[in-house]
Amino acid sequence: xxxxxxxxxxxxxRKRLLLxxxxxxxxxxxxxxxxxSFKLANxxxxxxEELKRGExxxxxxxxxxxxxxxxxxxxxxxxxREGEKVSRSDALILATFNKKDKSVKMVSIPRDSYxxxxxxxxxxxxxxxxxxxxxxxxxxxxxxxDVPVDHYVRVDFTAxxxxxxxxxxxxxxxxxxxxxxDSQDRAEAxxxxxxxxxxxxxxxxxxxxxxKQDPTGDIGRGERQKQVIxxxxxxxxxxxxxxxxxxVIDGLEKNxxxxxxxxxxxxxxxxxxxxxxxxxxxxxxxxxxxxxxYYMLDEQSVDQISDQLRTHLELDGESKTAEETSSKVAxx
Numbered sequence: 009x010x011x012x013x014x015x016x017x018x019x020x021x022r023k024r025l026l027l028x029x030x031x032x033x034x035x036x037x038x039x040x041x042x043x044x045s046f047k048l049a050n051x052x053x054x055x056x057e058e059l060k061r062g063e064x065x066x067x068x069x070x071x072x073x074x075x076x077x078x079x080x081x082x083x084x085x086x087x088x089r090e091g092e093k094v095s096r097s098d099a100l101i102l103a104t105f106n107k108k109d110k111s112v113k114m115v116s117i118p119r120d121s122y123x124x125x126x127x128x129x130x131x132x133x134x135x136x137x138x139x140x141x142x143x144x145x146x147x148x149x150x151x152x153x154d155v156p157v158d159h160y161v162r163v164d165f166t167a168x169x170x171x172x173x174x175x176x177x178x179x180x181x182x183x184x185x186x187x188x189x190d191s192q193d194r195a196e197a198x199x200x201x202x203x204x205x206x207x208x209x210x211x212x213x214x215x216x217x218x219x220k221q222d223p224t225g226d227i228g229r230g231e232r233q234k235q236v237i238x239x240x241x242x243x244x245x246x247x248x249x250x251x252x253x254x255x256v257i258d259g260l261e262k263n264x265x266x267x268x269x270x271x272x273x274x275x276x277x278x279x280x281x282x283x284x285x286x287x288x289x290x291x292x293x294x295x296x297x298x299x300x301x302y303y304m305l306d307e308q309s310v311d312q313i314s315d316q317l318r319t320h321l322e323l324d325g326e327s328k329t330a331e332e333t334s335s336k337v338a339x340x
Contacts, residue, residue, distance in 0.1 A: 116230025
């Protein structure tokens with residue numbers, strides 16, 4: 009009986025110690041979070057720029073609330089040099105979010121995809137941003153998949169580098185050894201070795217931008233982009249990264265544009281645990297080069313991914329038909 013009572017007391021002490029530790033951790037997070045919230049509110053307010061169409065997609069009947077509805081976000085990566093007023097998109101990733109199971113689906117659109125750019129005709133999808141900025145890039149993606157783009161986030165590569173460096177690097181699996189130019193266009197300035205490595209900002213940028221040395225071209229590039237996004241999310245949501253958030257926000261403030269308010273960003277906290285519930289979708293197609301390089305999307309692949317995204321968003325109505333799809337992509 010005496011030993012049993014001692015064991016009970018030890019268990020109670022361990023529980024109290026655990027609860028005390030948890031309380032201190034939570035208290036620290038909340039205390040530090042108030043400072044971060046202030047910084048993030050300022051950064052997001054300085055970065056918000058609405059689309060010309062307004063808050064609601066033309067493919068929506070009602071305005072979407074990210075806290076209560078399924079929604080989509082188009083992530084646009086641009087390689088804008090200082091002083092440039094016109095730039096092409098270097099990365100386009102459409103993500104859909106489902107409120108019920110807190111799941112995310114992502115599809116990367118190859119930059120050379122030959123699609124119907126509204127008002128411009130058939131062209132590479134990355135030209136849309138150069139022709140009409142974020143608005144035309146959003147319209148082109150909506151037109152391709154028949155899926156509403158509710159919000160967008162546009163980030164240049166300076167922000168990408170600063171975010172990765174602020175987090176102390178990210179872990180990725182490099183599929184093969186290769187050498188590429190850095191962000192200053194210095195040839196073969198960065199060499200990445202095959203295998204799992206922690207990459208800094210410049211190295212991570214080289215990892216996601218490399219294309220010509222990848223036998224799968226833009227498809228492999230898109231998969232590497234999604235791998236790094238997931239790595240950033242994993243690193244960013246770890247407890248050890250809390251003290252680095254201030255630097256992350258500083259890196260974002262000058263190099264990001266979006267139509268998400270601070271309140272909407274705060275409303276995304278429910279998806280913080282969805283890292284292991286991100287499904288990567290992949291478009292298929294083939295390369296063609298008749299004087300100009302294009303990636304010819306497979307109509308059936310576009311249609312299938314459209315169906316998956318629409319189902320994930322729980323959109324009513326039938327998906328587009330093959331005839332509708334064929335008017336938005338071209339075959340060889």
